[in-house]
Amino acid sequence: MRAVLCETLGDPSLLKIVDLPVPEPQPGEVLIRVRAAALNFPDVLMVAGSYQHKPALPFIPGVEAAGEITALGPGAAGWSVGDRVIFGKRPGCFAEYATVSVEALFPAPQQWSFAEAAAYRVAATTAYNALVHRAALKPREVLLVHGATGGVGMAAVQLGKHLGARVIATGGDDGKLSVVRDQGADFVINYRATDFVPLVKDLTDGRGADVVYDPVGGETFARSLRCAAFGGRLLIIGFTSGDPSILKSNHILIKCLSVIGVRAGEYARHHRPLAEDYARELPRLAALGVMRPHISHRFALEQVAEAMRTLQARQVVGKAVLEL
Secondary structure, three states: OOOEEOOOOOOOOEEEEOOOOOOOOOOOEHHHHHEEEEHHHHHHHHHOOOOOOOOOOEEOOOEEEEEEEEEEEEOOOOOOOOOOOEEEOOOOEOOOEEEEEEHHHEEOOOOOOHHHHHHHHHHHHHHHHHHHHHHOOOOOEEEEEEOOEEHHHHHHHHHHHHHHOOOEEEEEHHHHHHHHHHHOOOEEOOOOOOHHHHHHHHHHOOOOOOEEEEEHHHHHHHHHHEEEEEEEEEEOOOOOOOOOOOOOHHHHHOOEEEEEEHHHHHHHHHHHHHHHHHHHHHHHHHHHHHOOOEEEEHHHHHHHHHHHHHHHHOOOOOOEEEOO
């Protein structure tokens, strides 16, 4: 099988396309013919050696994909050869075949392409954990989503609307923000053209946002304190700006704000019932079409370095995928 192999940490140009034996499914596993694998910023960081999870070299990058089951290992109950599935593997998805525990599978909606299915799991899990488990977003609350043109941000926009919130989305490009508006945002703000803080206050009659969802970090998150509502919840999703935020505690104290870190997978590992909730609710939401990914870029497996550079250059709207 063809696979992307990381033998040396560094720039994506160091990645190689190699031929490897097709793996055999072990007890409780299935073998999947991978049809598409999505790219995420952690993939780039993992290849560079700067992500918190550092797999031993050499490794196959990629943490989410979709495909068809081609073989069942002993005890792999509940699935059949030919089933279309969404799955996660940490890492190991950028290959034509992958063995995966049945616990890491859920069905791909029949009306979705493999590319859409491959791009669902990471963004949807993050948005669901953040908005449902951590922030308990309520109908008619105001949700401010930063980085809304990316996959993780766009999933929050879609889920926020499904939950009945009023959604304000920010991004740095009018063309990309038009896609976000089509995905359900009530208002979009180009932060390069205008200051989002007074505009959020204007849109909420001075009250501010009840929940702030921020994968950007840096100054964006720090300034969000100024347009958060009293008792608001601020969700730290990541730092795509490259910088963590330095917060002054006066706004947090005066407004009685809650600052919440979001690591969906790790949180579920510490709270097992939440993992069961993911397994039940994410397939249900996918079947309803909630958080259906928007795919702006598609690449062949051999174009993996170009795909990662496109992601780094902030050219992707929603998600980018490798198609195998």
